[in-house]
Amino acid sequence: MSLAKSYEKRAKKRLLTTAFLLSAMVALFWLALISGSGKIIFSDTFRILNISTCNDNFAMIIEAIRAPRAFGAILVGMLLGLSGVTMQGVLKNPLASPFTLGISQAAGFGASLAIVVFEPNAISNPFMSKFVIAFLAFSTSILCMFVIVWIGRKVAMIPSTLILSGVALGSLFHAGTMFLQYFTTEINASATLFWTFGDLSKATYENLWLLLLVLVVSMVVLWSSHWKFDALGFGDESAFNKGVNVKNFRSFALIFSALCTAIAVAFFGIIGFIGLVAPHLVRLFLGNSHVALIPLSALSGGVLLLGADLLSRMLFYPSVLPVGILTSFIGAPMLLYLLASKGKIR
Amino acid sequence: MTLSIKNLNYALGKKRLLQDISFESQGGQIVGIIGPNGAGKSTLLKHIAGFLKPNTSNILLDKIDLCNLNPRALSKKVAYLSQFSSSVHISVLETLELGRRTHSGMQINQKDKQKIEETITHFDLKDLLERDLDSLSGGERQKVLIASALLQEPDVLLLDEPISHLDPKNQLEMLQAVKKITIEKGLVTLIVLHDIQHAIHYSTMLLLLKKGKISNYIETGQLNKEMLEELFDVKTSLHVSEGHTFVYYGHVHDEGHRLHHHHTF
Secondary structure, three states, rough: HHHHHHHHHHHHHHHHHHHHOOOOOOOHHHHHHHHHOOOOOOHHHHHHHHHHOOOOOOHHHHHHHHHHOOOOHHHHHHHHHHHHHHHHHHHHOOOOOOOOOHHHHHHHHHHHHHHHOOHHHHOOHHHHHHHHHHHHHHHHHHHHHHHHHHHHHHHHHHHHHHHHHHHHHHHHHHHHHHHHHHHOOOOHHHHOOOOOOHOHHHHHHHHHHHHHHHHHHHHHHHOHHHHHHHHHOOOOHHHHHHOHHHHHHHHHHHHHHHHHHHHHHHHOEOOOOOOOOEEHHHHHHOOOHHHHHHHHHHHHHHHHHHHHHHHHHHOOOOOOOOOOHHHHHHHHHHHHHHHHHHHOOO | EEEEEEEEEEEEEEEEEEEEEEEEEEEOEEEEEEHHHHHHHHHHHHHOOOOOOOOOEEEOOOOEHHHHOOOOHOOOOOEOOOOOOOOOOEEEEHHHHOOOOOHHOOOOOHHHHHHHHHHHHHHHHOOOOOOOOOHOOOOHHHHHHHHHHHHHOOOOOEEOOOOOOOOOOHHHHHHHHHHHHHHHHHOEEEEEEEOHHHHHHHHEEEEEEEOEEEEEEEHHHHOOHHHHHHOOOOOOEEEEEEOEEEEEEEEOOOHHHHHHHOOOO
């Protein structure tokens, strides 16, 4: 096998996987647009193609409800997938995810704090009230990651210490949330609980632009360091000798990873398992080389969440299940299946 | 090319792991580092590789102080193969590319590809390119890791027990390859070995390290039995046969032993 041939073969394999994921995403996006009232209406395809000539009602449903929701699913899924692959890569741990590091619990605490202490329902401007919740959720999750990195830098950013600090902080924030829930009114307590059910109906074009901005910046920054993730796989000392400033790179990657999760969770609540499962799915096909793994984990995160959201809209119609519940329902058995059958999770 | 280390000291808590280490080595020379467990052999290599920063010493490569270089610049001067390697699921080709990244960054260009191609030919890796690194045998894996390290185009090559897990044939091939490349490229090669036999046969110089101190730094031919007895605290004898030196440890001739070995003396 010559070098050129190996390059060609590898490029082909990566291209095929990308093409598969992209077409799955397009197909699911199309299904998301044409499905409503619990069923898929294929004839709507033609109405969407000529949306400008359609009656106002239909155009409104597509443009203001279904499209932002589908875009939201793609963006949130991609952010979570990117965040997951980054954490797994820099912590050299296949179980690392926004949950294991306490980021999601921190966001939950921030949102609860906003709901209980600042009572955004009392704020007359609905945009402001949502913003207060999102802002506090975002800030606490970023704070959580900074504390982890701060502790980590005292011990040369050893992965196991970072993960354990994350677990500890996660319990701490969770306890804080329960404390708030216990002492507040029932209405507030249920509001905090409902906030944690990740829900894509909260998508608006304003928050989607913000998500897109964070996704693009983090993707460029993390992807351009792809080889540093590969180097870390060989251990910190070997990575250092390949030219990676391990301590700085690990801090920097974790903060970008937290940023991705924090922005998604702040606006949409907690959506589990996408960040954990998406990278593992790609690994099964393409191995652990991060030049392909990073973008494709994001892509497969988007596909997974878009599919899950479609299901959550259809399964119990007329109830629409918050997608966060469904992702855990599907994600957990899926992970168990992969673990047991392939033995290739790494 | 001269690597010179002057007054290197390192302490962990109250334990002094390295004491006044000073020595020089030239390009094209292999320095075999030998000594008992815990003598500081790996610690010494880690200082030269830059993971451990000395507070009061100079590690100079010609005129450059290696302690002042950032990781990226250092990785172009010094390549290091650790004693332990973790399990990674990337292909051989990707492992080779990784060795080139310090020069190439995120995008491998034509010149890098050419270097990789040369290395593949040199180490005869063309049949392994698409294999997962973890699916290789110990010998193949070590060969790939050394090839990847050499793609950094270093001036100094540090090998920490590179042959401990290999069978005799692979041990010889590996050391043969290291010797060849050291001479060809004029590298300063430092290699920690537990097998004194190999150390004697493949090194130009021997660095004997005990309790963090250099007990001897000599040309390989000057090694004698007293030095080894002092170093390892075991009875030692050296035998020369057909120009090769062989080492025996703890060779006491009691009755049972004689029967066992069919000795004639």
